[in-house]
Amino acid sequence: MLRIISLGLLLYGTWLLLSGHYDPLLLTLGALSCAAVVGVCWRMDTIDREGHPNHLTWRAPWYWVWLAWEIVKSNIDVTRRILSPSLPIDPCVTEVLATQSDDLGQVIYANWITLTPGTVAMVVVPGRIVVHALTAEGAKELEGGRMGRRVCRMMGDPA
Secondary structure, three states: OHHHHHHHHHHHHHHHHHHOOOOHHHHHHHHHHHHHHHHHHHHOOOOOOOOOOHHHOOOHHHHHHHHHHHHHHHHHHHHHHHHOOOOOOOOEEEEEEOOOOOHHHHHHHHHHHHHOOOEEEEEEEOOEEEEEEOOHHHHHHHHHOHHHHHHHHHHOOOO
């Protein structure tokens, strides 16, 4: 029930921000349309832990800041390697352990890997992710597991 209410509030809040109309008729129509969408989602059984992960609401923004910094650092590294022929580009494929306890955590981890320039998650299977890295250093950093541990902490996993 909490997920249904939070989805409805999230949709209505987004509608309010994007529409900018505060007339009583439009507020009522917006609420009715959001209720209809929540009803359809409920009937389709998509309001679950993966479809609406409200358990990440308060923890995720701090990790997004960390991820944004990692993306900036990786962008600088990839740009330097492109512009400077003396820096090696040594593409490799490696397997990274995915210690997250559920599929949502593993998908978030794979997406974080792909968002970071120089690495792409190619295959996600339970317990591991096959990654293409632009450099051996990037692959070794992923194998170290720092990003995976951050995802676990964000998800509330004990791993």
